Amino acid sequence: MNMVLIIFLFCLFLVALGGTLYVFKQEERKMKQYEAEGETAQSELQRSMEYETKSLKSNVPLLIWIYAVTILVGLIAFFVYAF
DSSP states (O other): OHHHHHHHHHHHHHHHHHHHHHHHHHHHHHHHHHHHHOOOHHHHHHHHHHHHHHHHHHHHHHHHHHHHHHHHHHHHHHHHHHO
């Protein structure tokens, strides 16, 4: 049972890591798009303002859900194993 729990938690860690990398790749695609469009002071300022507003509404909640589910499932697995 001990080895099963370790394998399960490791798989859960990999899923959380995959979700984090997915969010990272979304931001990386945006950066490549911005680089292709060109750099001006006005576009950089607009992009900065857009990032501050949109990132907090899309990326942060997604990461919170990924980690909250991971922690919750991990704790449930631990308590099932412990009791």
